[in-house]
Amino acid sequence: MNPIDQFREQTRSWLEANCPPSQRKAIPEGELVWGASDVEFPNADAQLWFERMRDKGWFCPDWPVEYGGAGLRAEYNAVLESELRRLKCRPPQINLGIWMLGPVLLEFGSEEQKKNLLTPMTRGEVRWCQGFSEPNAGSDLASLKTSARDAGDHFVVDGSKIWTSYGDKSDWMYALVRTDAKASKHAGISLIVLDMKSPGVSVAPIDLISGKSAFCQVFFDGVKVPKSQLIGPLHGGWNLAKRLLQHERKAMSKFGEFSLPTHFHLLPLVKQYLPEPVGQSESALVARAVASAMNEHSYNLTVQRMGEEARAGQDVNGLMSIMKLVHTEQERDKFEVLMDVMGYHALGWDKGAFTPQEQAITRGWLNSFALTISGGASEIQLNVIAKRVLGLPDVK
Amino acid sequence: MHLLYNDDQRLLADSAREFLAARSPVSRQRALRDEAQAGGFDPQLWQDAVALGWSAIPFPENLGGLDFGCMGLGPIFESIGCNLSASPLLSSVVLSGSLLHLQGNAQQQDRWLSATISGERRLALALDEQPRHNPSKVALQAVANGDGYSLTGDKYFVIDGVGADGYLVAARTGAAAGISLFLVPADAPGLTVKALPLIDSRNHARLQLQQVQVGPDALLGDIGCAMPALNIALDRGRVCLAAEMLGMSEKLFELTLDYLKTRVQFDVAIGTFQSLQHRAAQLYVELALARSAVMAGLAALDDSALSEGERQRLASLAKWKAGQMALKVVNEAVQMHGGIGVTDELDVGLFLKRIRVAQASLGDADFHCERYAALELAHA
Ligand SMILES: Cc1cc2nc3c(=O)[nH]c(=O)nc-3n(C[C@H](O)[C@H](O)[C@H](O)COP(=O)(O)OP(=O)(O)OC[C@H]3O[C@@H](n4cnc5c(N)ncnc54)[C@H](O)[C@@H]3O)c2cc1C
Ligand SMILES: Cc1cc2nc3c(=O)[nH]c(=O)nc-3n(C[C@H](O)[C@H](O)[C@H](O)COP(=O)(O)OP(=O)(O)OC[C@H]3O[C@@H](n4cnc5c(N)ncnc54)[C@H](O)[C@@H]3O)c2cc1C
Numbered sequence: 001m002n003p004i005d006q007f008r009e010q011t012r013s014w015l016e017a018n019c020p021p022s023q024r025k026a027i028p029e030g031e032l033v034w035g036a037s038d039v040e041f042p043n044a045d046a047q048l049w050f051e052r053m054r055d056k057g058w059f060c061p062d063w064p065v066e067y068g069g070a071g072l073r074a075e076y077n078a079v080l081e082s083e084l085r086r087l088k089c090r091p092p093q094i095n096l097g098i099w100m101l102g103p104v105l106l107e108f109g110s111e112e113q114k115k116n117l118l119t120p121m122t123r124g125e126v127r128w129c130q131g132f133s134e135p136n137a138g139s140d141l142a143s144l145k146t147s148a149r150d151a152g153d154h155f156v157v158d159g160s161k162i163w164t165s166y167g168d169k170s171d172w173m174y175a176l177v178r179t180d181a182k183a184s185k186h187a188g189i190s191l192i193v194l195d196m197k198s199p200g201v202s203v204a205p206i207d208l209i210s211g212k213s214a215f216c217q218v219f220f221d222g223v224k225v226p227k228s229q230l231i232g233p234l235h236g237g238w239n240l241a242k243r244l245l246q247h248e249r250k251a252m253s254k255f256g257e258f259s260l261p262t263h264f265h266l267l268p269l270v271k272q273y274l275p276e277p278v279g280q281s282e283s284a285l286v287a288r289a290v291a292s293a294m295n296e297h298s299y300n301l302t303v304q305r306m307g308e309e310a311r312a313g314q315d316v317n318g319l320m321s322i323m324k325l326v327h328t329e330q331e332r333d334k335f336e337v338l339m340d341v342m343g344y345h346a347l348g349w350d351k352g353a354f355t356p357q358e359q360a361i362t363r364g365w366l367n368s369f370a371l372t373i374s375g376g377a378s379e380i381q382l383n384v385i386a387k388r389v390l391g392l393p394d395v396k
Numbered sequence: 397m398h399l400l401y402n403d404d405q406r407l408l409a410d411s412a413r414e415f416l417a418a419r420s421p422v423s424r425q426r427a428l429r430d431e432a433q434a435g436g437f438d439p440q441l442w443q444d445a446v447a448l449g450w451s452a453i454p455f456p457e458n459l460g461g462l463d464f465g466c467m468g469l470g471p472i473f474e475s476i477g478c479n480l481s482a483s484p485l486l487s488s489v490v491l492s493g494s495l496l497h498l499q500g501n502a503q504q505q506d507r508w509l510s511a512t513i514s515g516e517r518r519l520a521l522a523l524d525e526q527p528r529h530n531p532s533k534v535a536l537q538a539v540a541n542g543d544g545y546s547l548t549g550d551k552y553f554v555i556d557g558v559g560a561d562g563y564l565v566a567a568r569t570g571a572a573a574g575i576s577l578f579l580v581p582a583d584a585p586g587l588t589v590k591a592l593p594l595i596d597s598r599n600h601a602r603l604q605l606q607q608v609q610v611g612p613d614a615l616l617g618d619i620g621c622a623m624p625a626l627n628i629a630l631d632r633g634r635v636c637l638a639a640e641m642l643g644m645s646e647k648l649f650e651l652t653l654d655y656l657k658t659r660v661q662f663d664v665a666i667g668t669f670q671s672l673q674h675r676a677a678q679l680y681v682e683l684a685l686a687r688s689a690v691m692a693g694l695a696a697l698d699d700s701a702l703s704e705g706e707r708q709r710l711a712s713l714a715k716w717k718a719g720q721m722a723l724k725v726v727n728e729a730v731q732m733h734g735g736i737g738v739t740d741e742l743d744v745g746l747f748l749k750r751i752r753v754a755q756a757s758l759g760d761a762d763f764h765c766e767r768y769a770a771l772e773l774a775h776a
Pocket of ligand 2 (some may be wrong): 672733
């Protein structure tokens with residue numbers, strides 16, 4: 001047997017023995033485990049699964065062993081991923097540090113930074129948040145203004161970040177800051193990491209139309225950040241940010257495979273709320289719902305096709321570029337249809353009057369608006385497809 | 397179920413692309429239209445395609461086939477779409493050939509299927525009677541008579557019906573609830589075939605049957621029992637049409653992108669305008685989704701592990717998505733070409749007309765949406 005097949009067999013039997021059956025089902029939102037200094041587990045199985053994967057080094061299977069990874073080469077890592085998928089194992093933890101910052105640190109960090117920052121990530125001990133967007137820098141991220149002034153052995157950071165997901169629960173932040181106000185927009189930006197407990201950092205949660213949310217505005221008032229926490233070259237943060245956002249897209253698509261917190265099957269709900277025989281206006285509604293379900297089916301097949309093409313060594317950059325757009329637009333469309341299908345039952349706000357599922361759908365609908373904005377708004381995705389994939393010309 | 401062509405199928409795709417680009421490019425379709433030849437396709441091209449093995453692809457070796465599976469038809473129909481090539485591959489091989497294979501007895505197969513595969517004869521399926529495709533609405537009557545049957549009624553929209561050597565005619569028999577299929581030779585007394593010229597300038601016919609007398613050996617399978625085989629054959633045809641529409645749309649998209657990059661107005665290429673960029677990007681998305689649905693439809697045709705219902709659902713998804721997408725792509729292609737887009741000189745119009753016909757053939761998007769829903773809601 002060749003070593004890869006051997007590894008596949010070992011991995012399969014290890015996972016079968018060590019992944020508790022309860023951890024092999026889609027995760028409801030409340031049961032996500034976030035690696036953090038004060039990590040919380042919804043149940044004992046989740047903790048067991050977390051600890052076993054951690055001790056195996058499989059939070060970061062393809063990272064070097066010296067930083068706590070398992071040192072798997074790409075082809076072995078692919079085997080592990082496919083076995084995890086096959087058994088439908090939940091991710092043992094969610095961690096922005098590992099998915100986004102980690103790969104950038106591996107590529108651009110100093111030896112000391114790698115040791116100090118990567119090792120706790122591989123143990124799931126630090127929760128990270130992303131400090132990129134600002135009130136006046138959204139799609140046009142490079143216009144950010146939060147400043148980091150040179151003060152000898154440290155920077156002094158002033159300004160504000162917004163839409164910081166889980167800013168209130170995170171231990172550390174990686175942030176883009178302006179270190180040179182005179183340079184051109186893209187040339188004066190640096191990437192730093194900072195401890196959220198630093199004096200001068202304050203965090204205010206933001207309520208969304210869907211109610212309480214995980215989003216925060218973070219304020220910096222004379223925050224001291226040691227220069228050892230600058231990642232990569234001074235003023236060279238924009239390239240790192242682009243790299244990081246590539247990892248974000250990859251992570252989002254991976255994340256999407258596992259957790260389906262807003263996943264509702266449309267057609268059973270149609271049957272439930274629009275029992276036969278339906279009237280004429282209702283049959284038009286059913287047709288809309290079916291079209292929405294068929295588009296979702298086509299999307300799911302596209303996810304499968306992209307995976308197969310990638311494994312066959314084909315170029316999937318084009319397909320990758322549409323996934324976020326399609327998925328989030330379809331989700332919104334689907335919730336719009338559901339709102340109509342469920343009628344008054346979709347309009348409840350206070351708990352109690354409607355079923356938990358109905359409440360969840362109402363919140364899901366409101367939340368679906370955030371998804372077509374975050375992580376690159378739909379219009380930005382269309383720009384990217386038009387220019388990078390289709391090669392349409394830019395305005396001079 | 398895999399959503400990629402395998403190596404053999406990719407080779408087939410390459411050879412089909414080369415063959416059709418050389419022998420049957422879009423300009424050839426334009427010439428066929430201008431010659432107004434009733435057959436709608438070039439008989440020599442068809443014989444050469446047969447020599448390449450196209451008519452043998454989906455059939456088992458013991459019947460003279462290549463046992464290549466229906467998925468092998470996918471790359472061919474994509475190329476057919478891309479070049480707008482006309483041929484009786486769909487009508488004679490995919491639809492009629494499949495029905496003979498699935499439902500015919502040894503004698504019928506011997507007489508008709510072998511000749512279909514060898515290209516000596518061709519058959520056409522006479523199914524629809526209403527303005528819109530719907531197999532359940534077949535009304536043409538077959539009355540038992542002596543030891544045979546007498547057929548009376550009209551058929552519309554018979555694909556490649558002009559000049560076919562025989563027809564598979566769907567009919568109802570008296571009290572029997574189901575549909576039966578009869579093999580009617582073209583020269584049967586009482587049968588009239590009239591050309592039904594459509595916008596795509598291909599071969600469509602209207603059949604009138606006036607007490608057409610057939611013997612017991614004309615019946616395919618048992619009386620009233622043709623629906624399961626018909627479903628399978630129609631699904632093959634639907635997915636092949638979906639692949640053809642995908643091929644047409646990809647070609648149109650390529651033409652349109654070229655135009656956006658080269659046409660200058662307001663001192664810039666019109667592809668610089670964001671409103672057009674976004675619409676082009678949306679079309680790219682639709683093409684990607686449709687390709688996945690078409691690949692799944694093709695794979696489903698050969699996947700014996702799938703239930704009947706699941707296969708039908710995937711076939712309907714493919715035809716629905718490809719049809720809906722193709723209309724979007726071609727309508728935008730016309731619009732984005734501006735004034736030149738509505739001229740006959742531009743090939744876009746030929747694609748527009750063929751897409752409309754392909755979309756209506758064997759069930760349009762609305763038909764397949766309803767069918768998908770019925771299959772899905774049955775176990776929801
Ligand atoms: C749920 C959620 C979570 C988030 N999490 C984080 C996080 O953890 N960390 C973080 O840093 N940020 C986060 N964000 C911020 C997110 O990245 C920004 O909201 C996003 O980049 C859009 O910026 P904006 O809100 O300022 O909108 P704007 O950029 O002001 O956009 C307004 C509208 O204009 C359109 N538009 C903008 N530019 C163009 C253009 N060139 N062409 C066409 N249309 C255009 C947009 O599409 C949008 O419709 C999150 C946002 C949300 C909603
Ligand atoms: C049936 C018919 C009759 C006509 N009759 C006459 C006549 O009698 N006399 C006469 O002088 N002309 C006539 N015209 C010409 C007509 O006015 C032009 O076709 C029209 O102005 C469009 O120009 P175009 O065809 O060059 O397309 P283009 O301007 O090249 O447009 C191509 C595509 O680009 C889009 N586009 C162009 N600029 C922009 C932009 N800034 N932003 C976004 N999208 C853009 C267009 O909407 C179109 O989709 C006729 C045209 C037709 C089709």
